[in-house]
Amino acid sequence: MKIVISGGLNSAMTHFAMIGLAGILEEAGAERVRLGWTVEGAAEAVVTWNGPDAGEAVKAHATRHADEGSWVQAKGADSATGLFSPRIKPPRSTAGWIDLESRREEFLGSDLTELDALFLSNLGEPGYWVVHNNELQPDRAASRWEMKTRNRGEEFVGKRLAPLADVVANRSTLSIIEGLTGASVTDTVGKNSPESRTSTGLTRPGPADDVLAWCGLWGISGFALVPAVSRVSATACASPLRTLHTKRALIPVLDRMVSPAAWRAVVASQAVNGLPSPDEERVSAALLELPLMGVIGACDFTVHKGGSSSAPERMILSGEFHPLEYFSPWTQMTRFQSA
Secondary structure, three states: OEEEEEOOOOHHHHHHHHHHHHHHHOOOOOEEEEEOOOHHHHHHHEEEEEEOOHHHHHHHHHHHHHOOOOOEEEEEEEEEOOOOOOOOOOOOOOHHHHHHHHHHHHHHHOOOOOHHHHHHHHHHHOOOOOOEEEOOHHHHHHHHOOOOOOOOOOOOOHHHHHHHHHHOOOHHHHHHHHHHHOOOOOOOOOOOOOOOOOOOOOOOOOOHHHHHHHHHHHHHOOOOOEOOOOOOOOOOEEEOOOOOOOEEEEEEEEEOOOOOHHHHHHOHHHHHHHHOOOOOHHHHHHHHHHHOOOEEEEEHHHHEEEEOOOOOEEEEOOOOEEEEEHHHHHHHHHHHHHH
């Protein structure tokens, strides 16, 4: 079976949704799941597989997470905040942190799927151990691709992922396919408003199909997160790699269809994450290694930071594909001199 995801190379939402859908299909028992971009004409994001209907797989996945027993619906001690949101108002005491971790451990020791575990691992958690400038900085342990604006008590899992699960679970399988392919756009969570934030930073504000956003946010599972003791955790494809407010997203494009596991390995590689490095030797080494992985270039996205200092809003703007030669130190120098 095959599906073409709505959008193109210049849309971060499309990249993330392709990854998220591939993971959801694998969880549903699909075999030989592959994802990638067409190479002829305008590039299209494609997922192929043997197995269940994509609409049925996504609906079942959302339905499971809309259930009150799911970790997506679980709340913290205040009964209002999502238990697994990585960026929350931190507990004020050691006892509060212990309670939060104990509640989380109950779910982590339950029947999580492999995709659940991968998603939670790469989403991050409130970093109770992260201290910077003698202050607790728990947000530094979260994925940079979790971009929910935290104003008026908002947080990612309880206020975005949980409502999306309920909405997608109530969509028909046909409308789910239409949402994925762009045949229609139904933004129930964002009320189809021009100011809708349903995409949660994966696009500029505006209507986004609930299903596409659901799969896009699950695409976070495909970007490795490496925790740090006191610095910002490293998120795959975020540049600079350990900066609180990311400047760029650099997502590789391959010349072949690959499995979700192979794609995750490429994205987590030192070569991919070394491509935007200011270190010329590191970039040169990456340019030698990446073709061996099938990488032909990368989509370069600017990450915009707006909003207030107390509740900054990050969003990935429209990107541009560049072949690997674009990133070579020699090409960069030539372009700088001719500017």
